[in-house]
Amino acid sequence: MIQQPEIKIKQIRELKNLTQEHIANQLGLSVRAYSKIETGETQLTINRLNEISKILGIDPIEVLGFDERQIFNNCKQDGYIGINHISASEKLVQQYEETIQSLKEQILLLKLLMDK
Known part of the structure; x- marks a missing residue:
């Protein structure tokens, strides 16, 4: 339901x-x-x-x-209600950074091959 x-x-x-x-x-x-x-x-x-x-x-x-x-982490402390955005896990961030670095290297290699 x-x-x-x-x-x-x-x-x-x-x-x-x-x-x-x-x-x-x-x-x-x-x-x-x-x-x-x-x-x-x-x-x-x-x-x-x-x-x-x-x-x-x-x-x-x-x-x-x-x-x-999944969007917000609502917390209440000492009468104060705050909203904190949930951040991506460190492992996920690392995977994205590695993928970005790999793609940058591939782009550089392709540019070098095009220049020849």
Whole structure:
């Protein structure tokens, strides 16, 4: 069972800096009618999910599987709520850096061969 797809839609919309008004206009709805979708007052249909997903520029399956914890690490310390972006693992960064270096070397070699 997919839990709270309306909240996932709201989170993605906010991450993309889109307003409820923008989405509502694209759907041909009033802002209040669209707001009811995000609050769960109006049941989200598959067709409506497809329309909203298209406006958000994201696949409907990605909307349903969206997990804000993959994007942000919310922490609360001494009454302060902060948001920290999760960084890529060191191993992944190292793999990318090695790939970039290898590609740079290949480009250099190809340039030398073209000059001959």
